[in-house]
Amino acid sequence: MTDVAARAKVSLKTVSRVVNNAPHVQPELVERVLAAVAELGFRRNLLASSLRSGQTTATIGLLIEEIANPFYATIAGTAAEIARQHDTMLIIASSEEDPGRERQLLRDMCARRVDGLLVVPAGDDHSFLRAEVELGTPMVFLDRPAGGLLADTVLLDNRGGALAGVRRLVEAGHRRIGILLDSIGVYTMRERLDGAQDALAPAGVPYDTRLVRDGVRDPAAAARAVAEMLERPDPPTAFFSLNNRITLGVIEELHRRGSDAALLGFDDFDMARLSPYPLTVIAYDTRELARAAAELLFRRIGGDRSWPRTIVLPTELVTRGVPPR
Amino acid sequence: MTDVAARAKVSLKTVSRVVNNAPHVQPELVERVLAAVAELGFRRNLLASSLRSGQTTATIGLLIEEIANPFYATIAGTAAEIARQHDTMLIIASSEEDPGRERQLLRDMCARRVDGLLVVPAGDDHSFLRAEVELGTPMVFLDRPAGGLLADTVLLDNRGGALAGVRRLVEAGHRRIGILLDSIGVYTMRERLDGAQDALAPAGVPYDTRLVRDGVRDPAAAARAVAEMLERPDPPTAFFSLNNRITLGVIEELHRRGSDAALLGFDDFDMARLSPYPLTVIAYDTRELARAAAELLFRRIGGDRSWPRTIVLPTELVTRGVPPR
DNA sequence: TATGGCTTGGACAACGTTGTCACAATAGCG
DNA sequence: CGCTATTGTGACAACGTTGTCCAAGCCATA
Numbered sequence: 001m002t003d004v005a006a007r008a009k010v011s012l013k014t015v016s017r018v019v020n021n022a023p024h025v026q027p028e029l030v031e032r033v034l035a036a037v038a039e040l041g042f043r044r045n046l047l048a049s050s051l052r053s054g055q056t057t058a059t060i061g062l063l064i065e066e067i068a069n070p071f072y073a074t075i076a077g078t079a080a081e082i083a084r085q086h087d088t089m090l091i092i093a094s095s096e097e098d099p100g101r102e103r104q105l106l107r108d109m110c111a112r113r114v115d116g117l118l119v120v121p122a123g124d125d126h127s128f129l130r131a132e133v134e135l136g137t138p139m140v141f142l143d144r145p146a147g148g149l150l151a152d153t154v155l156l157d158n159r160g161g162a163l164a165g166v167r168r169l170v171e172a173g174h175r176r177i178g179i180l181l182d183s184i185g186v187y188t189m190r191e192r193l194d195g196a197q198d199a200l201a202p203a204g205v206p207y208d209t210r211l212v213r214d215g216v217r218d219p220a221a222a223a224r225a226v227a228e229m230l231e232r233p234d235p236p237t238a239f240f241s242l243n244n245r246i247t248l249g250v251i252e253e254l255h256r257r258g259s260d261a262a263l264l265g266f267d268d269f270d271m272a273r274l275s276p277y278p279l280t281v282i283a284y285d286t287r288e289l290a291r292a293a294a295e296l297l298f299r300r301i302g303g304d305r306s307w308p309r310t311i312v313l314p315t316e317l318v319t320r321g322v323p324p325r
Numbered sequence: 326m327t328d329v330a331a332r333a334k335v336s337l338k339t340v341s342r343v344v345n346n347a348p349h350v351q352p353e354l355v356e357r358v359l360a361a362v363a364e365l366g367f368r369r370n371l372l373a374s375s376l377r378s379g380q381t382t383a384t385i386g387l388l389i390e391e392i393a394n395p396f397y398a399t400i401a402g403t404a405a406e407i408a409r410q411h412d413t414m415l416i417i418a419s420s421e422e423d424p425g426r427e428r429q430l431l432r433d434m435c436a437r438r439v440d441g442l443l444v445v446p447a448g449d450d451h452s453f454l455r456a457e458v459e460l461g462t463p464m465v466f467l468d469r470p471a472g473g474l475l476a477d478t479v480l481l482d483n484r485g486g487a488l489a490g491v492r493r494l495v496e497a498g499h500r501r502i503g504i505l506l507d508s509i510g511v512y513t514m515r516e517r518l519d520g521a522q523d524a525l526a527p528a529g530v531p532y533d534t535r536l537v538r539d540g541v542r543d544p545a546a547a548a549r550a551v552a553e554m555l556e557r558p559d560p561p562t563a564f565f566s567l568n569n570r571i572t573l574g575v576i577e578e579l580h581r582r583g584s585d586a587a588l589l590g591f592d593d594f595d596m597a598r599l600s601p602y603p604l605t606v607i608a609y610d611t612r613e614l615a616r617a618a619a620e621l622l623f624r625r626i627g628g629d630r631s632w633p634r635t636i637v638l639p640t641e642l643v644t645r646g647v648p649p650r
Numbered sequence: 651t652a653t654g655g656c657t658t659g660g661a662c663a664a665c666g667t668t669g670t671c672a673c674a675a676t677a678g679c680g
Numbered sequence: 681c682g683c684t685a686t687t688g689t690g691a692c693a694a695c696g697t698t699g700t701c702c703a704a705g706c707c708a709t710a
Binding site for chain 1: 687689690691697
């Protein structure tokens with residue numbers, strides 16, 4: 001900037017004024033400065049700028065589990081879009097469900113002085129963020145609640161959605177329902193399982209733990225679990241898969257076997273409509289989830305100091321798929 | 326930091342040494358400093374740190390077209406993973422195919438002094454980045470080449486893939502092939518179309534522009550285009566869809582009509598295997614594309630000043646899908 | 651004992667920017 | 681004509697950190 005000033009034969013401050021579009025600079029000087037900027041290829045250093053002016057870096061952090069997963073990709077896309085509306089850049093990092101890594105990444109983002117944080121929690125203790133919150137960094141948790149920290153949160157109605165879906169299965173007469181889940185350690189899985197139990201109990205359907213498979217991490221594992229259950233003496237007549245990765249594997253296996261078991265899946269997905277096997281899904285609006293969280297965050301960044309809020313978004317039961325022949 | 330120094334009764338510099346794990350500090354003093362850091366909730370300001378120390382911000386920028394698209398989400402995930410291996414954060418932004426926005430976002434990233442840039446170009450003139458390149462910011466372009474700028478580039482063999490795929494259709498006896506593409510303005514689409522022509526010409530199959538539809542932006546448009554073409558007096562016996570969004574719509578329409586047209590699609594996708602309609606896809610390894618680009622970028626950041634390189638990754642013809650009955 | 655090296659701590663400036671303040675030049679007023 | 685506003689410009693310090701340099705203390709060696 002000093003070089004630009006010298007070249008344009010003005011003071012440092014005038015250059016600063018020009019690059020910040022500040023008023024009260026003669027048009028002629030503006031010309032000279034802009035010419036010098038162009039000639040020297042000067043580019044403002046935003047690091048120094050936000051260091052000096054203090055408050056804002058025009059950056060927010062987004063912490064998710066895994067970027068490549070379409071659910072999180074949708075969240076990231078929506079967050080980026082809303083960030084852009086506020087002329088803000090987005091730093092994205094994946095925790096890969098590792099609390100230690102989550103902690104390190106969040107600390108790093110804070111050290112970079114992000115204006116706010118959007119977090120899909122991996123761990124269950126976020127008290128280490130308390131100092132940061134008190135220091136004034138706004139943060140909003142989404143999809144899962146923070147642990148040990150009172151903070152803004154946007155959730156889905158996991159329990160209600162599972163309740164409605166499983167109730168439909170029960171009402172259709174199913175009494176042996178195979179349930180497949182990723183990991184009981186994850187909040188959303190626990191909620192969905194609870195919702196299923198909420199539907200089974202009042203209908204007098206026993207909750208048979210032999211029909212519940214934890215640790216189903218990918219489509220192949222889901223297919224194997226389905227195969228095993230179907231080979232039991234009294235196989236399930238319906239399956240409830242607790243996320244879309246699992247649903248994929250279940251569809252494949254049921255289709256392969258020409259089974260006529262009913263299928264209920266949590267999470268809708270793009271290609272559900274192309275499924276060769278009929279299925280009902282518990283759908284929700286991922287974009288809305290991200291939008292609600294991001295907009296709340298920017299309200300906080302804008303100075304909203306009201307009491308932390310929890311928003312729960314509804315789910316919807318959708319029947320999809322091509323009927324089997 | 327001054328407060329921490331006061332509290333620990335040491336000098337500012339000693340605190341700096343401790344938080345940077347620098348050697349030559351008495352263990353007792355380290356204790357005192359860390360205690361003060363904890364009590365005061367001190368957190369290093371990385372902005373100031375990289376401002377002072379000059380060179381590195383431990384941040385790279387990734388510019389893509391649209392985060393929520395699985396192709397770009399995969400790229401982002403891979404880039405984030407490799408960035409993490411280098412203890413680097415990732416700033417992601419979407420250009421939404423808008424050259425003006427691309428320019429603004431890249432400028433902004435440069436102003437934030439990213440250590441390097443990973444760019445899927447939207448525009449066709451990137452000469453505005455020349456100053457930045459000369460200033461020493463490494464950048465690698467992927468999926469599409471940069472315009473008016475000699476730079477590292479990682480591409481797919483779009484033309485070769487399309488050639489191989491269409492050749493297979495021609496060899497199977499197809500002479501009327503409907504081709505659907507997003508936008509002729511996009512580099513990859515042009516290359517794929519050229520590849521198709523490369524296969525048609527030597528086989529003596531005329532290139533009938535009435536069988537080529539540009540501007541097919543979403544599955545619904547693809548379905549409509551297929552419907553129209555099939556209602557012509559001499560309908561195509563095969564379709565070549567130039568990206569996976571289009572392929573989805575084509576599958577749906579062909580399946581709905583019970584058509585027996587052959588289908589070739591550029592881009593593989595997760596659920597291709599579940600397609601109710603048989604299809605052949607031109608597949609490639611998106612992760613490999615991103616990995617090659619990111620690793621090249623970090624080699625540049627690490628000081629590799631060799632001549633800019635262009636890497637072209639191969640594609641593969643894969644037959645997928647459930648045969649129609 | 652003198653000399654030199656090594657370890658440890660501290661003073662100071664600098665990174666690139668902007669806020670504060672002061673001053674100069676011009677215009678408007680009585 | 682002198683006075684105050686108003687506008688345009690610049691000197692300077694400060695943001696939070698770290699590199700450079702120096703000094704003091706200690707030990708080992710000559």
